[in-house]
Amino acid sequence: MELRHLRYFVAVAEERNVTRAAARLHMAQPPLSRQMQQLEEMLGVALFEKGSRPLALTEAGSFFLAHARPLLDQVRDLKAMTQRIGKLERTLAIGFVASTLYGQLPDIVHHYSELHPEVDVSLHEMTTMEQLAALKDGRIDVGFGRLTGEDASIRRILLREERLVVALPPGHRLAASGAGLRLTDLLHDTLLVYPKAPRPSFADQVLAMFSAGHLTPGRVTEVRELQISLGLVAAGQGIAIVPESVQAMHHRSVVYRPLEDTHAYSPILFSVRQMDHSPELADMLAAVYAIYDEQGVAHVKESLRGVDQ
Template identity: 35%
Template sequence: MTTTTLRSLRHFVVVAEELHFGRAAARLHMTQPPLSQSIQALEQELGIALFNRTNRSVSLTPVGALWLPHVRHVLDQTEALPQVAQRLARGEIGTLHLSFVSSTVYGLLPELVSRFSMAFPDVEITLKEATSNLQVQSLLNHEIDIGLVIAPTHRDFPPNLDYHPISSEPLIIALPQTWLNEKNKIGDSDTINLRDMAHLPLILFPRESSPALHDLITGYYAQLGIEPLLGQQAIQMQTMIGLISAGMGFALVPDSMRTLQRTGVVYKSLYGDAPMMETGLVLHTHHAPPSARNLLQLAIQIRERNPNFL
């Protein structure tokens, strides 16, 4: 829409409100002839008469009367454009595309999304569950704005992506309840030594889908000097817990998974120093939208205020 067209639309609204070209011209701080010419040019452009004119009166045609609220709406939206641009620049409106790993559903993600929605109610959040490596690729392809990932051991991300650690939690054991006091006397104490589980099938994330968590777990086995007895594989936490409920094996899962109560599944702490799983946010270094930066700042505030986080 050109500046000339917008000016003519404003002229139309004022004349429609005054129904007098002289008063409308005075209100617009212009003389009457240019105003009349502006309205005539608009009518010619549209091919529609907007006003009925006589020597004594001016009135809207039926089409002009019907068109008036539409023109007012367009002008209101046009006048609001600078404010819209400013709010977009502050990340207060728009859409935020957030991806997340399944483990965060039971800890960080709900709190983060809830706080963001309260702080920025006019930003629509779209959520997509994906493994960490797929999130990195989606960021590079500009398919998402920010990702909630499990940190690789050396935090090695592509150079044009920024990673920010947010939380860290120990891994625990999730095992079938029927195994307690069975399976060669695991026992029912609050902690379990992983060496006592070495003869039992471990349900593990495939390395190609979750290399960070896979390497953390297999590295812990290596540290203890034992080999895992690999059983089933799963790429989602819920699937893994379902397999455990069916007695198919046990798994090492983040401590926040205790909130997922499933019949036939119990959670036990690891004896000694448990491996720590770090979760963080990753986003573009220079091209992240303001809303993604706002989410990051909220996550940092959560981290600083919660002693269970980093």
């Protein structure tokens, strides 16, 4: 059995259709069907229910899929790490969600680059979901995102929980109040959420807060990105819930009020490939904690191998 058998099988199992799997693998359908037959013959068991449409896995097939995926993830990790070690120049590609630029991320990257000028650092704006895909195929080495989730091939470290605030136009009925707001205060406004795609996203995180409180926003408008949502707030087209660090982007037509609901937080997560313990990553994590300590930002320290303190 070869790695290609695992890759072909996972594609067929996930697509539940040989034709679609063949298109995904950029190969013809007959050779793929023969490879699946060959794999079943090598294993001596049926992996797919005969005659099922769409294709359904047998119990053995489900077991094989559960173990084939992590093996392929490890191979991708091994490839990416070997390529990095083999390069004459040290590099570190960082994926980040836009809102982190208004917080400590610029200071973190600047601090890291001062300590490690030999490393060529590049920054790539992408959603959390895009970061996970980019980590898996080696386009980035670390991601700063906001969405939690489980993926056996990705190690995710919670850096901190950031409070959320409400962005309002200056003439809004709630803008003049110096007190904090609650989600119940926002039910009669048009709620602007971002990004519109891909999902899940920060938009779903905001909507989940309402659902957790058994609340339903009056009207929800999805927009493409953070900057557009704030522009529409300034134009009086609605309100937005954003991380508190966004307040650093001063806009004369937007005011911010804190959210006092106990669950009005958004996590900031440090994501890397599960097997990747490269020194560049450890140094970047150390830079994160150094800036947090310097600026008095509450956080829990954790190494790439486990909790430190």
